Amino acid sequence: MTTMSNRYQPETTKNRPTMRHVAALAGVGIKTVSRVMNDEPGVSEATRQRVLGASQQLNYQLDMAAGSLRRAGRQTLSIGLLLPSVSNPFSGEIHRALEDALTARGIAVFAASLDDDPEREKALVAAFLGRRVDGLVLTPIAKSQSYVIPEHSRDLPMVFIDREPVGIEADAVVTDNAVGAARAAAHLIARGHTKLAYLGDRTDIQTARERRRGFIEELGRAGIPTSVVPVREGLHDEESARKAAVELLSSEDPPTAIFSSQNLVTFGVMRALKELGVSRKVALVGFDDFTLADMMDPGITVIAQHPERIGKLAAGRLLARIDGDYSAPTTYVVPTELIERGSGELRPAR
Amino acid sequence: MTTMSNRYQPETTKNRPTMRHVAALAGVGIKTVSRVMNDEPGVSEATRQRVLGASQQLNYQLDMAAGSLRRAGRQTLSIGLLLPSVSNPFSGEIHRALEDALTARGIAVFAASLDDDPEREKALVAAFLGRRVDGLVLTPIAKSQSYVIPEHSRDLPMVFIDREPVGIEADAVVTDNAVGAARAAAHLIARGHTKLAYLGDRTDIQTARERRRGFIEELGRAGIPTSVVPVREGLHDEESARKAAVELLSSEDPPTAIFSSQNLVTFGVMRALKELGVSRKVALVGFDDFTLADMMDPGITVIAQHPERIGKLAAGRLLARIDGDYSAPTTYVVPTELIERGSGELRPAR
DNA sequence: CTGGTGCCTGACAACGATGTCATGCATCAT
DNA sequence: ATGATGCATGACATCGTTGTCAGGCACCAG
Structure with missing residues (x-):
């Protein structure tokens, strides 16, 4: 019987x-509803209240996707964030700092993990782009980021974090890896060490290479022959790092100090030192801080990064680009901090 | 001169x-482009190749938002995830497990932190809803989740994690808090302890209350008068937990075993024990596992939760709901696991 | 009373895509 | 040759919203 009568009764x-439902209930045109929902001027207070009432009664909520389809500038108020892994504490800190800066502006964050997989990087970026994000914050892992050049030249805001992109000129926010590693070396050398060893991550990771470079160069500056310095690389997990450290420490001329380029490697070295009973004899400085480092015995001296600063800076750059900053791309370098806790202050046994 | 000629040349x-640009370049209708982009049948191979070529030349990418506006079911292939904080390792693990299950289906995840703020919970849910997510995974913190009833009755897939929702019947995936805490108590009692203490988080947190209940009830079952058991609550950070523990241990009749209901509390207790030099005298079992727990001296015995299982289960439920499962809401309980590492196996000093 | 000035308001097209449906063409059986 | 069949294709309406624009009404000055 009633063909049209209950067409706009979503309660049923x-x-x-x-908006049509709200408009029908309030007895106004949909454009008026749109005006009220967007706090645009030109609506009488009486009408406004009627619309608000109807919208609450229906539990109406604006469809941002539909809106941004038509709206000038087409912003979706969402950005894509690509991290090594959302379960990585370092990434988590960055994520959090970014989020805080962006939610203040009503921007939501799509987060995804790339697991060192270059293919995944491209696929996830494509997934973000398909969702019309207003910007991207990426940790690059693929050999080149030139695949995003088309988007970048269409002025899609884009900031790379932790590692600098290759094949594209874009904003980046990175840790001062080389300087941090050099500081670790200098710190150990100043404590009398001459037999230092470097234990590092996979060499295809830019930051790992930078850390090695900084470490080795500092040894060179101190006059230590760098060609004989033990360098063990390709360590990507705790167990391989532990083995490498045990091997190194059991050699005939073991190092008196170790620098580990990454958390998991540091953990592996700590296990090796404990296993061999030399935690208080062999010095250790690790790159990247971690929870409970001060509760270890001895406390672990680290080169601390500042993920929250990286996140905050990246968010700032992204927002500036979104707001129309067209200045030349820049790389921002966040300094590290050496935190003394004991393990890095051990002196070489005579 | 040329008014329309270069209207579809986005390179410029x-x-x-x-799609119109692609269609114009390929010399076909936009519906054909749509068919090709969506792998729909009914397009000759020759046309298909021509469209694919044009789309690659223009670097075209489907606009999912526009598509889902019209598409049947209106799916956006994105969901909203609300966590205590994205920088919290426990949350990170859940996030990761969820992501893995969802990206396999092409679903992107909006993640946000709520920082124990009930207002933020509502605002963030609203933000997700405005973006037309296909589902929600929420860690409830507000007193009641009845505010999402409208969405829930519109069949928006929704799974609560870590804590059960209040004021709404919906799927939930939680840890077996009471049983886990009881197991901790039983473990300590079996080692001869009769003077146990409970150090816990804020009592407005459901999981904290459950853990206390489980712990205390187990003491009761063992015949220990529960009214005199020291219970310190409202501890939300390391420092307050440390102070509470120091105070407790310095009292005239100190406990011989401590159960801490949460990571930060466990850390605080560890500090207190170390400070007072009783790490090897007072037993400790902490709820929730953490990195390097086995590297402490002694290793810290914990009731481990399984965040990855929670995430995986939640993802499974969400997908089932998205796929049209209309069965009654259920609460899934993920069991805990006691991991012996030393601190929980210490016996009371005679 | 008339014309001008604002303020509210809604009709309509448009955003970029997909669902529906009609059309054209080649193929095939009769 | 004729009608039926099936495939490939595109015109058009539509999704929920916003930008544009014109119309209506009240109010004021002359």
């Missing part, structure tokens, strides 16, 4: 109410 | 190419 249906 | 403009 399972469908979300739209 | 800063605008994203649309």
Whole structure:
């Protein structure tokens, strides 16, 4: 019987109410509803209240996707964030700092993990782009980021974090890896060490290479022959690092100090030192801080990064680009901090 | 002169190419482009190749938001995830497990932190809803989640994690808090302890209350008068936990075993024990596992939760709901695991 | 009373895509 | 030759919203 009568009564249906439903209930045009929902001027207070009432009654909510389809500038108020892994504490800190800066502006964050997989990097970026994000914050892992050049030249805001991109000129926020590693070396040398060893991550990771470079160069500056310095690389997990450290420490001329380029490697070295009973004899400085480092015995001296600063800076750059900053791309370098806790202050046994 | 001629040449403009651009370049209708982009049948191979070529030349990418506006079911292939904090390792693990299950289906994840703020919970849920997510995974913190009833009754897939929702019947995936805490108590009692203490988080947190209940009830079952058991609550950070523990241990009749209900509390207790030099005298079992727990001296015995299982289960439920499972809401309980590392196996000093 | 000035308001097209449906063409059986 | 069949294709309406623009009404000055 009633063909049209209840067409706009979403309470009965399972469908979300739209502006038309609200407009019908309030007895106004949909454009007026749009004006009220967007706090635009030009609506009488009486009408405003009626619309607000109807919208609450129907539990109406603006569809941002539909809106941004038509709206000038087409912003979706969402950005894509690509991290090594969302379960990595370092990434988590960056994520959090970014989020804080962006939610203040009503921007939501798509987060995804790339697991050192270059293919995944491209696929996830494509997934973000398909969702029309207003910007990207990426930890690059693929050999080149030139695949995003088309988007970048269309002025899609884009900031790379932790590692600098290759094949594209874009903003980046990175840790001062080389300087941090050099500081670790200098710290150990100043404590009398001459037999230092470097234990590092896979060499295809830019930051790992930078850390090695900084460490080795500092040894060179101190006059230590760098060609004989033990360098063990390709360590990507705790166990391989532990083995490498045990091997090194059991050699005939073991190092008196170790620098580990990354958390998991540091953990592996700590295990090796404990296993061999030399935690208080062999010095250790690790790159990157970690929870409970001060509770170890001895406390672990580290070169601390500042993920929250990286996140905050990246968010700032991204927002500036979103707001129309067209200045030349820049790389921002966040300094590290050496935190003394004991393990790095051990002196070489005579 | 040429008014329309270069209207569809996005290479020259800063605008994203649309289907019309691709269609114009390939010399076909936009519906054909749509068919090709969506792998729909009914397109000759020759046409297909031509469209694919044009789309690659223009670097075209489907606009999912526009598509889902019209598409049946209106799926956006994105979900909202609300966590205590994205920088919290426990949350990170859940996030990661969820992501893995969802990206396999092409679903992207909006992640946000709520920082124990009930207002933020509502605001963030609203932000997700405005973006037309296909589902929600929420860690409830507000007193009641009845505010999402409208969405829930519109069949928006929704799974609560870590804590059960209040004021709404919906799927939930939680840790077996009471049983885990009881197991900790039983473990300590079996080692001869009769003077146990409980150090816990804020009592407005459901999981904290459950853990206390489980712990205390187990003491009761063992015949220990529960009214005199020291219970210190409202500890939300390391420092307050440390102070509480020092105070407790310095009292005239100190406990011989401590159960801490949460990581930060465990850390605080560890500090207190170390400070007072009783790490090897007072037993400790902490709820929730943490990195390097086995590297402490002694290793810290914990009731481990399984965040990855929670995430995986939650993802499974969400996908099932998205796929049209209309069965009654259920609460899934993930069991805990006691991991012996030393601190929980210490016996009371005679 | 008339014309001008604002303020509210809604009709309509458009955003970029997909669902529906009609059309054209080649192929095939009769 | 004729009608039926099936495939490939595109015109058009539509999704929920916003930009544009024109119309209506009240109010004021002359």
